[in-house]
Amino acid sequence: MKQNVTMKDIADYLGVSKVTVSKALNDKEGVSDKLKAKIIEEAKKQGYHMNLNAKSLRSNCSYNIGVIIPEQFTNTGEYYRGTDEISYYMNIYQILSNKLYEKNFSAILHILSTKDEENNIIPRLYSDKKVDGFIVLGQVRRAYVQLLETLDIPTVYMDFYDDYLSMDSVNSDNFLGCHMATNYLIEKGHRDIAFVGNVFYTSSIQDRFLGFYKSLLENRIMLAEDYIVCDRDDKGRYIRMVYPSKMPTAFVCNCDQVAYELVNQLKCDGFRVPEDISVVGFDNSRYSNICNPNITTVEENTENMTKETINVLFKKIANPNYHVGKILVKGELIVKNSVLEYKEKDEK
Amino acid sequence: MKQNVTMKDIADYLGVSKVTVSKALNDKEGVSDKLKAKIIEEAKKQGYHMNLNAKSLRSNCSYNIGVIIPEQFTNTGEYYRGTDEISYYMNIYQILSNKLYEKNFSAILHILSTKDEENNIIPRLYSDKKVDGFIVLGQVRRAYVQLLETLDIPTVYMDFYDDYLSMDSVNSDNFLGCHMATNYLIEKGHRDIAFVGNVFYTSSIQDRFLGFYKSLLENRIMLAEDYIVCDRDDKGRYIRMVYPSKMPTAFVCNCDQVAYELVNQLKCDGFRVPEDISVVGFDNSRYSNICNPNITTVEENTENMTKETINVLFKKIANPNYHVGKILVKGELIVKNSVLEYKEKDEK
DNA sequence: CTGAAAGCGCTTACAG
């Protein structure tokens, strides 16, 4: 096998021109199907690999996509909660990478340092023209989004949006997810349902809470003030949860980790889960599985989210004026063992 | 500012040829210092960015380095211990990325799926010629190393070696680190010192144990059989640690997380740390800080490790026949609060 | 110290 097979080699071998080879290999018009097949076969036989630098130089396109993850999600500070956050993002990176691969693109990960984010430094991937587009994974500062949006390169945001900004984003539908989970509890006969989460902490928790609340409204259930149970302080550190004065029959938690903590707290305090009290979580993370009982939860559709993200990005690459705004991808309720049908108790 | 400034633009503007501009911007011989400075200044003024595709096409060099991390380190399975492992590797990736940046290179992360690893699939970065070298972070299967070593692209391994294979690797000196930690305990008067770790689990734990053992030998301290305390089963799941029949005055743990577990276990069993028993860990991970008392530990020198790795890789790129074998980078003892001077007890 | 010429491997009009 020759060290570096080029189009010319294949062209010479088959007695055609390299233009024809180029057309065949790029699946363009202007070659007969028969010749095209012959060329593709010969290319494979000779172990031909397109020289992407030459292609890039000519077509002004790098066939790379930059994936930006803010540093804060990759670090393990003393108070960090998100041991799972980085794994979650790495998993998404891997899926994106594979999907881009199928389109003959490569993903390039750039971890955005907090310093660069604060000083509005754009990754050099941009000025080096090493990427044709950016995917931002997770929340970045508003000013940074505004800066990215001024660049002549398409950017799509995943798992983060800001309604005050003009940006294209793909998110899990937290509102709908929590709505589904709450509806499930109501179907099971529960009506005294509390929400667990600091609703001021992130927009994602807020959306989940509102989905929960909508479900109550639809079923004409009033929400008592102390039925919003706080789970963390303003710095995100978990705190002990305070039960409402009238104990609910079910809790909707803003994430599995908190559901896990709650179940343990309830058990310590003499409640049985799910016999006395039902609990649902969110995320379908490992916490829902290490918990006894396993927690019924909502799983976001990562497959569809990544597919949509790439979809939007390529549309933007093809047409810089293309905009979609916010795309919400529906998740799925995963029924495990932490919810029981509500039955009136004797003592009631 | 013009959309796409090229060398020709700068050459025309200054009335020189683009060859001269190329030489000046690449800091090559054949341009007077004065003209060179003028060219560099003008390039900056016009916002010139080298077209790396053109450069790559001509010089057959991509100015990218592929960083390979096996998937297993990025996943959070049910039994995974290493919540910190992925953060650790992401941190290294970020540092590598920054250091490569200074050399005008970019890092491209490739997460190697277990499937690809088992089927000996090489990342397409290689056949696409998108990278000039690989850095492998963490352990990969022996067959995969052998495959990588047959490729015409230099590879350096970090945080993993296999003495049976011919490979260039940069590792933390686990042996020396544990030797230092043990010596520290001996200096503090301890002589009844146990090691905590499954010495059959990884070569890294084994090396740490041997460093510990060497320290004992140097001080003519015999090692009782039950002074090797197992911390995990063969699948890596932590188990309850069994104390030796004669209680040691100090424990050397193979990592901070285990040290943290041990301290808690000792406290539950009525021992005070460090008043009754001293403990040292390894890694200087967050476990050493969330523990009360904070655990005296050994920190590897990530700065030097990444520097050496890039160093070796560039030497190999410059000269494909260059080999160094295994480089061990010395870590540092970080003294915290889990060790006290040993004093003979009254009851003894 | 400086520059004209050739060419890296590919694609894009355009002509047949």
Added chain:
DNA sequence: CTGAAAGCGCTTACAG
């Protein structure tokens, strides 16, 4: 359906 010509932006000999 096929191909000769030009050119993407740069670097590498080589000549002056």
